[in-house]
Amino acid sequence: MTENYVTINKEIWNADAANWVEFAKWRWEAEVPIWGSWGNPEADLGMLPVDMSDMDAIELGCGTGYVAAWMHKRGARVTAIDISEEQLGTAGALADERGANITFLEGNAEATGLSDGSYDFAISEYGASIWCEPEKWLREAWRLLRPSGRLVFLGNHPLSLICSPIDGSPADRVLHRPYKDMWGADWTKVEFEPTGVCFNLTTSAWMDLFAEIGFQVTKYQELYAPESEFGTRGAIPAEWARVYPVEQVWHLTKQG
Numbered sequence: 001m002t003e004n005y006v007t008i009n010k011e012i013w014n015a016d017a018a019n020w021v022e023f024a025k026w027r028w029e030a031e032v033p034i035w036g037s038w039g040n041p042e043a044d045l046g047m048l049p050v051d052m053s054d055m056d057a058i059e060l061g062c063g064t065g066y067v068a069a070w071m072h073k074r075g076a077r078v079t080a081i082d083i084s085e086e087q088l089g090t091a092g093a094l095a096d097e098r099g100a101n102i103t104f105l106e107g108n109a110e111a112t113g114l115s116d117g118s119y120d121f122a123i124s125e126y127g128a129s130i131w132c133e134p135e136k137w138l139r140e141a142w143r144l145l146r147p148s149g150r151l152v153f154l155g156n157h158p159l160s161l162i163c164s165p166i167d168g169s170p171a172d173r174v175l176h177r178p179y180k181d182m183w184g185a186d187w188t189k190v191e192f193e194p195t196g197v198c199f200n201l202t203t204s205a206w207m208d209l210f211a212e213i214g215f216q217v218t219k220y221q222e223l224y225a226p227e228s229e230f231g232t233r234g235a236i237p238a239e240w241a242r243v244y245p246v247e248q249v250w251h252l253t254k255q256g
């Protein structure tokens with residue numbers, strides 16, 4: 001595993017932030033939430049409680065803040081943390097334009113410095129869920145939640161990593177990497193579209209980690225691209241993502 005991944009990922013997101021502003025505006029304007037690379041609808045996934053009034057919620061690795069905005073619209077008091085000041089610049093500007101009262105913080109989602117047991121609900125969509133070391137950010141999320149608090153997170157499905165060529169070119173139907181002992185991938189030096197260091201685990205390793213930390217799995221979802229989609233997103237072609245699970249969503253409850 002690449003040791004200095006936090007610094008690497010921060011620099012990459014600062015450099016790439018300008019490319020996500022238009023996408024951010026579009027998602028901030030969404031009447032109902034849509035999720036992941038392929039815009040799967042909230043009606044299918046149920047990632048957010050319908051009524052979040054009187055809830056304290058936190059987004060871990062909030063990027064441009066549209067998930068935080070959706071929680072704010074549902075009535076939650078929202079804190080959103082990200083390591084990239086440039087991404088937070090976009091998030092803060094969009095919140096100010098809309099008068100959305102969200103607390104944006106700059107920091108590492110693996111060690112937020114926030115108080116124990118201060119949130120009812122935590123979420124990550126392609127934030128800490130893929131850019132942070134699983135054991136570190138999951139323990140931090142557990143610490144931040146109140147008893148019976150919920151954590152929902154979305155990231156890449158392990159199969160999409162297995163089928164992604166080592167040079168960074170788009171996924172295909174070949175097994176390019178071992179599944180056993182999967183930890184993620186360092187995309188910083190690949191030939192095609194280099195990015196940062198991302199994490200993922202085998203399904204059984206995720207489940208072992210949840211149990212060890214004290215999370216109960218309440219739902220697990222595997223996501224596909226809708227039939228109507230074409231093109232390639234996040235180095236995964238739609239024709240792959242329509243028939244193989246491209247993303248996964250874990251719904252967890254804090255035990256104890």
Ligand SMILES: C[S@@+](CC[C@H](N)C(=O)[O-])C[C@H]1O[C@@H](n2cnc3c(N)ncnc32)[C@H](O)[C@@H]1O
Nearest residue numbers: 013061063064082083084087108109126127131
């Ligand atoms: C794909 S974006 C966030 C997703 C958000 N839903 C969006 O699209 O705007 C990934 C974010 O994770 C953030 N990130 C990466 N490593 C992080 C860390 N250790 N702590 C907090 N945020 C981190 C990046 O700065 C980036 O803004």
